[in-house]
Amino acid sequence: EVWRFGLEEIEGSVQYEYANRFAEIVSEKTDGQVEVRLFPYGQLGGLTDIYDQVQAGSVQLAFGSGFLGGTVPESQLFSLNFILTDDELSNTQILNDEAFRKNDDLIDSFRERSLHPLAIVPEGWQVWTANKAVRTPEDFAGLAIRTMDNRLLRETYSAYGANPTTMEYGELYSGLQLGQLDGNIQPVFAHQEMDFYQVQDYMIFANQAQFIATVMANADWYDNLSDEHEQVIEDAVVELVPYIHEVQTRLNTERLNIITENSDIEVIRLTPEERAVFRERSLPVRDVFVDMVGDRGENLLNALLELVEEGAPESAD
Numbered sequence: 001e002v003w004r005f006g007l008e009e010i011e012g013s014v015q016y017e018y019a020n021r022f023a024e025i026v027s028e029k030t031d032g033q034v035e036v037r038l039f040p041y042g043q044l045g046g047l048t049d050i051y052d053q054v055q056a057g058s059v060q061l062a063f064g065s066g067f068l069g070g071t072v073p074e075s076q077l078f079s080l081n082f083i084l085t086d087d088e089l090s091n092t093q094i095l096n097d098e099a100f101r102k103n104d105d106l107i108d109s110f111r112e113r114s115l116h117p118l119a120i121v122p123e124g125w126q127v128w129t130a131n132k133a134v135r136t137p138e139d140f141a142g143l144a145i146r147t148m149d150n151r152l153l154r155e156t157y158s159a160y161g162a163n164p165t166t167m168e169y170g171e172l173y174s175g176l177q178l179g180q181l182d183g184n185i186q187p188v189f190a191h192q193e194m195d196f197y198q199v200q201d202y203m204i205f206a207n208q209a210q211f212i213a214t215v216m217a218n219a220d221w222y223d224n225l226s227d228e229h230e231q232v233i234e235d236a237v238v239e240l241v242p243y244i245h246e247v248q249t250r251l252n253t254e255r256l257n258i259i260t261e262n263s264d265i266e267v268i269r270l271t272p273e274e275r276a277v278f279r280e281r282s283l284p285v286r287d288v289f290v291d292m293v294g295d296r297g298e299n300l301l302n303a304l305l306e307l308v309e310e311g312a313p314e315s316a317d
Ligand code: 6CS
Pocket: 008, 009, 047, 065, 066, 067, 148, 168, 169, 185, 186, 187, 190, 211
């Protein structure tokens, strides 16, 4: 039996490492009867092509992140800025706490689109790059920054004073190189492995959001799994929570070293005061999210904010 697993990222990425370990666990637990076959970014077409194929059932499993907003609007919750803690491990644990991962509103929002959410995977801080130094919303004025394709991100970067522009992942390098874009937002490992950093001058850490992807399955396929296979998936997903945290922090650290050794990119870390200005601007975007997706979205946002507050009282401001 083969389970096809579609990735939004290339070989060597956080999603690849996740799926690779997932495949090993599944193979071990099924005595080799199930082979999980990985399809790195590009092999199944563009990003939304991957989601279409999971909805249709020709691919059983896939990652879905920013571009998934068009398919599952509620998933744009994961694009909101300044809603998690400053601690990456707590964030990973909170998002995969059963109270959130198995929240009915979350499950229903995917199932209504023939998908079933299995895990939520933070892949590291979303880090800005630009062809100029950015420390304030004024610095963002007139800057064409690429966002993934969802309204929440466009609203967020408009609120920050920039000109958000959407482009497919695979077209981004040439978009930056040709000057159609002035800036980009990615976790560090992606800036490195996609060579984006080579055509950017500044790298800015604002720690405004994690890059968050969900692992999802075709809902009918998932419902027809044997109890045993369903349990294998559940065990793998739980085992991968600490694993992927370790992998993403290690990859992001290693790749930042590669970037600074191989370029003269200037790294900027926003001060708490500079960061607070962006946080303030991000708050009204929460209302945009609720207006856009209604009660279910509001419940989900509140559930997450509550877990964040319980999990890290000292950093909930
Ligand atoms: O920016 C993007 O479109 C992609 N970036 C990463 C790191 N993963 C998937 C996502 O679609």
